[in-house]
Amino acid sequence: MTAAAPPERLVLRRPDDWHVHLRDGALLQAVVGATARVFARAIVMPNLSPPITTVEDARAYRSRILAALPDGCGFTPLLTHYLRDDSDPREIARGFAEGVFTACKLYPAHATTNAAAGVREITSLTPVLETMERIGMPLLLHGEVTDAEVDIFDREAVFIERHLRPLLARHPGLKVVFEHITTAEAVAFVRQGGPRLAATITPHHLRINRNAMFNGGFRPDFYCLPVAKRERHRLALRAAATSGEPCFFLGTDSAPHPRSAKEAACGCAGIFNAPFALESYALTFEEEGALDRLESFASVHGPRFYGLPENTGTIILRREDHLVPSRLHLNDAAGRAVEVVPFHAGELLPWRLAPAPPDGEAS
Numbered sequence: 001m002t003a004a005a006p007p008e009r010l011v012l013r014r015p016d017d018w019h020v021h022l023r024d025g026a027l028l029q030a031v032v033g034a035t036a037r038v039f040a041r042a043i044v045m046p047n048l049s050p051p052i053t054t055v056e057d058a059r060a061y062r063s064r065i066l067a068a069l070p071d072g073c074g075f076t077p078l079l080t081h082y083l084r085d086d087s088d089p090r091e092i093a094r095g096f097a098e099g100v101f102t103a104c105k106l107y108p109a110h111a112t113t114n115a116a117a118g119v120r121e122i123t124s125l126t127p128v129l130e131t132m133e134r135i136g137m138p139l140l141l142h143g144e145v146t147d148a149e150v151d152i153f154d155r156e157a158v159f160i161e162r163h164l165r166p167l168l169a170r171h172p173g174l175k176v177v178f179e180h181i182t183t184a185e186a187v188a189f190v191r192q193g194g195p196r197l198a199a200t201i202t203p204h205h206l207r208i209n210r211n212a213m214f215n216g217g218f219r220p221d222f223y224c225l226p227v228a229k230r231e232r233h234r235l236a237l238r239a240a241a242t243s244g245e246p247c248f249f250l251g252t253d254s255a256p257h258p259r260s261a262k263e264a265a266c267g268c269a270g271i272f273n274a275p276f277a278l279e280s281y282a283l284t285f286e287e288e289g290a291l292d293r294l295e296s297f298a299s300v301h302g303p304r305f306y307g308l309p310e311n312t313g314t315i316i317l318r319r320e321d322h323l324v325p326s327r328l329h330l331n332d333a334a335g336r337a338v339e340v341v342p343f344h345a346g347e348l349l350p351w352r353l354a355p356a357p358p359d360g361e362a363s
């Protein structure tokens with residue numbers, strides 16, 4: 001018997017990105033199209049400067065995102081509230097009821113980019129979390145401790161035992177997404193957490209381990225938070241993402257920074273993967289012999305967790321080698337070029353997004 005020929009094209013229900021940084025101002029204009037060309041919806045992170053905390057902030061930010069969209073891409077941004085120790089449960093509940101906030105994001109103070117105003121003491125959020133539990137609003141976690149004495153490669157695993165396990169026990173009805181997981185410990189923890197606990201997995205954590213940052217010199221384009229871990233963790237993430245388990249779904253954590261901000265004495269954390277994110281996941285799923293599970297990871301598990309309908313449109317990936325540019329010169333709102341290095345820079349990718357047919361025409 002001969003093995004079936006590998007497919008030449010994939011037709012997928014249109015996917016969503018359950019974790020993305022679209023930025024604001026000039027950079028927003030430059031990057032939003034890369035997400036909107038493929039994803040129907042995205043959970044947009046609130047770590048702007050200043051962060052998105054009020055319903056009015058979120059409404060205004062949503063309008064700026066919609067105004068920056070290229071014509072005709074039918075994209076819906078889903079906004080999030082940036083939690084602080086003094087967040088007001090009434091403001092959060094109002095934003096959720098009015099369809100402005102989809103979820104709340106918890107950044108431990110100083111954990112990552114624009115997280116200085118984040119949460120210092122998680123237990124100070126108890127009234128907020130009780131409200132979210134009551135109204136069914138998901139909590140999205142940047143799951144890393146920030147204590148300087150904890151090794152940076154251990155910060156996610158320590159967060160689970162020190163904060164996440166107790167938080168879930170205090171709030172047994174709260175829906176929680178452990179964002180951009182990077183460790184075997186997180187995979188195992190999410191698996192046993194029942195239907196109210198899920199995790200997003202990025203394209204880059206499926207492809208790089210921590211060696212990528214130090215390959216022949218320091219490589220800031222592979223520096224992100226949480227930082228990539230050892231190879232055994234990458235393998236655990238690949239097994240989880242491609243397993244078909246509903247608790248794992250797509251969240252790119254695409255986090256663009258201008259090249260000058262990455263190549264600096266104190267360079268920013270973040271990988272800009274939006275231009276080729278789905279193509280990157282497709283490559284990983286194919287390598288794992290799991291192309292038939294890509295659609296559930298990208299387009300089904302996320303809406304199911306959030307209690308939202310699945311998208312009705314489709315997208316097509318064609319098998320076609322194409323070279324990812326080593327630099328992108330994106331035009332910002334003022335017509336200036338912003339230089340950003342995309343994930344997979346200089347690599348050949350075997351899958352390429354084709355324009356989607358109108359609804360109902362996919363075969």
Ligand code: NCD
Nearest residue numbers: 021112113224225255269270
């Ligand atoms: C993100 C950013 O730049 O906003 N950076 C990153 O490395 N992922 C913040 C975050 O998600 O941690």
Ligand code: ZN
Nearest residue numbers: 021045253255
């Ligand atoms: Zn992020």
